[in-house]
Amino acid sequence: MTNLMTIKQFLKVLMVFVLAMVSVVSQAKKETITFIHTDHLGS
Incomplete structure (x- = not known):
């Protein structure tokens, strides 16, 4: 059971990390x- 809990915690942390990276x-x-838009308008 302890192993299962560890896996769940790991997955939770992984999800948060992935969401942060996507953000x-x-x-x-x-x-x-x-930046590209502004640069294009500038020139």
Whole structure:
């Protein structure tokens, strides 16, 4: 049973980590798109 609990905790941490990574990546994409847009309008 202890092993099962450890696996559940690990999965929970993994989920949080994946969600955080997705959030960071999507934010970076938004900023990159905005930068390209602004750069395009500037020139």
